[in-house]
Protein backbone atom coordinates (compact mmCIF):
# COMPACT_ATOMS: atom_id res chain seq x y z
CA UNK A 432 0.00 0.00 0.00
CA UNK A 433 2.73 2.40 1.03
CA UNK A 434 4.71 1.54 -2.06
CA UNK A 435 1.70 2.09 -4.34
CA UNK A 436 1.09 5.50 -2.83
CA UNK A 437 4.72 6.43 -3.22
CA UNK A 438 4.77 5.29 -6.84
CA UNK A 439 1.57 7.20 -7.53
CA UNK A 440 3.04 10.33 -5.96
CA UNK A 441 6.17 9.94 -8.05
CA UNK A 442 4.23 9.43 -11.26
CA UNK A 443 2.03 12.40 -10.49
CA UNK A 444 5.19 14.41 -9.85
CA UNK A 445 6.52 13.58 -13.29
CA UNK A 446 3.27 14.62 -14.87
CA UNK A 447 3.31 17.82 -12.90
CA UNK A 448 0.04 16.91 -11.23
CA UNK A 449 -0.17 17.45 -7.50
CA UNK A 450 -1.85 14.50 -5.79
CA UNK A 451 -4.90 15.58 -3.78
CA UNK A 452 -4.49 16.55 -0.12
CA UNK A 453 -1.23 14.77 0.57
CA UNK A 454 -0.24 14.13 4.12
CA UNK A 455 3.13 15.79 4.60
CA UNK A 456 5.02 12.53 4.92
CA UNK A 457 4.36 11.36 1.34
CA UNK A 458 5.98 14.57 0.13
CA UNK A 459 9.09 14.51 2.34
CA UNK A 460 12.22 14.92 0.22
CA UNK A 461 14.30 13.10 2.86
CA UNK A 462 17.03 15.72 2.51
CA UNK A 463 17.93 18.75 4.62
CA UNK A 464 15.80 21.72 3.54
CA UNK A 465 18.89 23.96 3.39
CA UNK A 466 20.46 21.60 0.79
CA UNK A 467 17.48 21.37 -1.58
CA UNK A 468 17.94 22.61 -5.13
CA UNK A 469 15.24 24.87 -6.59
CA UNK A 470 13.96 21.92 -8.63
CA UNK A 471 13.76 19.68 -5.56
CA UNK A 472 11.88 22.41 -3.72
CA UNK A 473 9.50 22.62 -6.67
CA UNK A 474 8.87 18.85 -6.52
CA UNK A 475 8.00 19.15 -2.83
CA UNK A 476 5.71 22.05 -3.64
CA UNK A 477 3.94 20.18 -6.45
CA UNK A 478 3.25 17.39 -3.99
CA UNK A 479 1.82 19.58 -1.19
CA UNK A 480 0.23 22.35 -3.31
CA UNK A 481 -3.37 21.07 -3.26
CA UNK A 482 -3.35 20.20 0.41
CA UNK A 483 -1.70 23.51 1.30
CA UNK A 484 -4.47 25.55 -0.29
CA UNK A 485 -7.23 23.30 1.09
CA UNK A 486 -5.78 23.87 4.55
CA UNK A 487 -5.75 27.68 4.18
CA UNK A 488 -9.38 27.53 3.00
CA UNK A 489 -10.71 25.67 6.05
CA UNK A 490 -13.07 27.55 8.36
CA UNK A 491 -14.01 31.21 8.73
CA UNK A 492 -11.45 33.90 8.02
CA UNK A 493 -13.14 36.46 10.32
CA UNK A 494 -11.35 39.82 9.78
CA UNK A 495 -9.44 38.56 6.73
CA UNK A 496 -11.43 38.98 3.48
CA UNK A 497 -12.38 35.44 2.43
CA UNK A 498 -11.74 36.14 -1.28
CA UNK A 499 -8.06 36.92 -0.68
CA UNK A 500 -7.59 33.34 0.46
CA UNK A 501 -9.85 31.74 -2.15
CA UNK A 502 -8.58 33.80 -5.12
CA UNK A 503 -4.89 34.54 -4.78
CA UNK A 504 -3.77 31.64 -6.95
CA UNK A 505 -5.56 33.35 -9.86
CA UNK A 506 -3.49 36.51 -9.38
CA UNK A 507 -0.10 37.19 -11.02
CA UNK A 508 2.64 34.95 -9.67
CA UNK A 509 5.99 36.61 -8.99
CA UNK A 510 8.28 33.57 -8.56
CA UNK A 511 9.31 30.90 -11.04
CA UNK A 512 10.02 28.47 -8.18
CA UNK A 513 9.63 28.42 -4.40
CA UNK A 514 12.75 29.97 -2.85
CA UNK A 515 14.08 30.06 0.67
CA UNK A 516 15.66 33.47 1.21
CA UNK A 517 16.26 32.86 4.91
CA UNK A 518 13.56 35.21 6.18
CA UNK A 519 10.04 34.18 7.23
CA UNK A 520 11.46 31.46 9.47
CA UNK A 521 13.65 29.90 6.78
CA UNK A 522 10.59 28.89 4.79
CA UNK A 523 10.20 28.38 1.07
CA UNK A 524 8.01 31.13 -0.32
CA UNK A 525 5.78 31.71 -3.34
CA UNK A 526 4.19 35.08 -4.01
CA UNK A 527 1.10 36.24 -5.91
CA UNK A 528 -0.03 39.86 -6.50
CA UNK A 529 -3.56 41.00 -7.41
CA UNK A 530 -4.39 43.06 -10.49
CA UNK A 531 -4.17 46.41 -8.69
CA UNK A 532 -0.50 45.96 -7.81
CA UNK A 533 1.00 43.38 -10.17
CA UNK A 534 2.46 45.84 -12.66
CA UNK A 535 4.31 47.90 -10.06
CA UNK A 536 5.38 44.93 -7.91
CA UNK A 537 6.84 42.97 -10.81
CA UNK A 538 9.23 45.82 -11.56
CA UNK A 539 11.01 44.92 -8.26
CA UNK A 540 12.12 48.53 -7.93
CA UNK A 541 14.46 49.41 -5.10
CA UNK A 542 13.38 53.05 -4.94
CA UNK A 543 10.53 55.26 -5.99
CA UNK A 544 7.99 52.45 -5.60
CA UNK A 545 4.35 53.47 -6.03
CA UNK A 546 2.18 50.58 -4.99
CA UNK A 547 -1.47 51.60 -5.42
CA UNK A 548 -4.02 51.30 -2.62
CA UNK A 549 -6.02 48.13 -3.20
CA UNK A 550 -2.91 46.05 -3.88
CA UNK A 551 -3.00 42.69 -2.14
CA UNK A 552 -0.02 40.34 -2.01
CA UNK A 553 -0.26 36.74 -0.78
CA UNK A 554 2.68 34.55 0.06
CA UNK A 555 2.48 30.80 0.63
CA UNK A 556 5.09 29.11 2.73
CA UNK A 557 6.40 25.71 3.66
CA UNK A 558 9.49 24.45 5.42
CA UNK A 559 11.70 21.39 5.07
CA UNK A 560 13.47 20.37 8.28
CA UNK A 561 17.07 19.22 8.60
CA UNK A 562 15.76 15.65 8.62
CA UNK A 563 14.02 16.26 5.29
CA UNK A 564 10.43 16.50 6.54
CA UNK A 565 7.94 18.92 4.98
CA UNK A 566 6.04 21.28 7.23
CA UNK A 567 3.25 23.40 5.84
CA UNK A 568 3.64 27.08 6.69
CA UNK A 569 1.26 30.02 7.01
CA UNK A 570 -0.20 32.15 4.24
CA UNK A 571 1.13 35.72 4.63
CA UNK A 572 -0.91 38.60 3.25
CA UNK A 573 -0.21 42.32 2.83
CA UNK A 574 -2.79 44.84 1.69
CA UNK A 575 -2.03 48.44 0.75
CA UNK A 576 -4.82 50.56 2.21
CA UNK A 577 -5.77 54.19 1.54
CA UNK A 578 -3.11 56.78 2.35
CA UNK A 579 -3.22 57.82 6.00
CA UNK A 580 -5.28 54.83 7.18
CA UNK A 581 -2.36 53.15 8.96
CA UNK A 582 0.56 55.60 9.11
CA UNK A 583 2.61 53.47 11.53
CA UNK A 584 2.83 50.67 8.94
CA UNK A 585 3.10 52.92 5.87
CA UNK A 586 -0.52 51.98 5.10
CA UNK A 587 0.12 48.27 4.85
CA UNK A 588 -2.22 45.85 6.60
CA UNK A 589 -0.57 42.54 7.49
CA UNK A 590 -2.52 39.28 7.86
CA UNK A 591 -1.67 35.67 8.43
CA UNK A 592 -3.58 32.40 8.02
CA UNK A 593 -2.30 29.22 9.70
CA UNK A 594 -1.91 26.02 7.66
CA UNK A 595 -5.16 24.77 9.25
CA UNK A 596 -7.05 27.84 7.98
CA UNK A 597 -7.26 29.74 11.27
CA UNK A 598 -6.68 33.50 10.98
CA UNK A 599 -3.79 34.44 13.28
CA UNK A 600 -4.03 37.48 15.54
CA UNK A 601 -0.39 38.56 15.32
CA UNK A 602 1.01 41.80 16.78
CA UNK A 603 1.66 43.10 13.28
CA UNK A 604 3.92 46.03 14.18
CA UNK A 605 6.48 43.84 15.94
CA UNK A 606 5.86 40.61 14.03
CA UNK A 607 5.67 42.00 10.49
CA UNK A 608 5.95 45.74 9.92
CA UNK A 609 9.18 46.44 11.81
CA UNK A 610 11.11 44.00 9.63
CA UNK A 611 9.44 45.10 6.39
CA UNK A 612 9.81 48.83 7.09
CA UNK A 613 13.22 48.50 8.76
CA UNK A 614 14.79 46.49 5.94
CA UNK A 615 12.76 47.51 2.91
CA UNK A 616 11.31 50.91 3.84
CA UNK A 617 13.31 52.50 0.98
CA UNK A 618 11.51 50.21 -1.51
CA UNK A 619 7.95 50.62 -0.30
CA UNK A 620 8.24 48.02 2.48
CA UNK A 621 8.57 45.20 -0.04
CA UNK A 622 11.08 42.36 0.36
CA UNK A 623 10.48 40.79 -3.09
CA UNK A 624 11.29 37.17 -3.98
CA UNK A 625 14.93 36.05 -4.18
CA UNK A 626 16.50 37.47 -7.36
CA UNK A 627 17.12 34.06 -8.96
CA UNK A 628 13.42 33.23 -9.02
CA UNK A 629 11.82 36.56 -9.89
CA UNK A 630 9.45 36.55 -12.83
CA UNK A 631 10.09 39.75 -14.74
CA UNK A 632 7.16 41.63 -16.12
Ligand code: HEC
Pocket residue numbers: 514516518519524526552553554571572573589590591601603606607608610611620621622623624625
Ligand atom coordinates in the same frame (compact mmCIF):
# COMPACT_ATOMS: atom_id res chain seq x y z
C1 HEC B 1 12.48 39.11 9.63
C2 HEC B 1 11.91 39.92 8.60
C3 HEC B 1 10.45 39.69 8.21
C4 HEC B 1 9.36 39.55 9.04
C5 HEC B 1 9.33 39.56 10.55
C6 HEC B 1 8.20 39.42 8.17
N1 HEC B 1 8.59 39.46 6.86
FE1 HEC B 1 7.37 39.35 5.25
N2 HEC B 1 8.99 39.37 4.01
C7 HEC B 1 10.31 39.45 4.40
C8 HEC B 1 11.16 39.25 3.24
C9 HEC B 1 12.69 39.23 3.22
C10 HEC B 1 10.32 39.09 2.15
C11 HEC B 1 10.70 38.78 0.70
C12 HEC B 1 11.14 37.35 0.63
C13 HEC B 1 10.64 36.52 -0.49
O1 HEC B 1 9.54 36.79 -1.00
O2 HEC B 1 11.29 35.56 -0.91
C14 HEC B 1 8.96 39.20 2.66
C15 HEC B 1 7.84 39.15 1.87
C16 HEC B 1 6.53 39.23 2.34
C17 HEC B 1 5.37 39.28 1.49
C18 HEC B 1 5.38 39.39 -0.04
C19 HEC B 1 5.51 40.89 -0.40
C20 HEC B 1 6.95 41.40 -0.36
O3 HEC B 1 7.34 42.07 0.61
O4 HEC B 1 7.70 41.15 -1.33
C21 HEC B 1 4.29 39.28 2.31
C22 HEC B 1 2.84 39.30 1.87
C23 HEC B 1 4.77 39.24 3.67
N3 HEC B 1 6.15 39.22 3.66
C24 HEC B 1 3.96 39.27 4.78
C25 HEC B 1 4.43 39.25 6.09
C26 HEC B 1 3.57 39.17 7.26
C27 HEC B 1 2.06 39.11 7.23
C28 HEC B 1 4.40 39.16 8.35
C29 HEC B 1 4.02 39.06 9.80
C30 HEC B 1 3.18 37.95 10.20
C31 HEC B 1 5.77 39.24 7.84
N4 HEC B 1 5.75 39.30 6.48
C32 HEC B 1 6.91 39.26 8.64
C33 HEC B 1 10.75 39.65 5.69
C34 HEC B 1 9.96 39.60 6.84
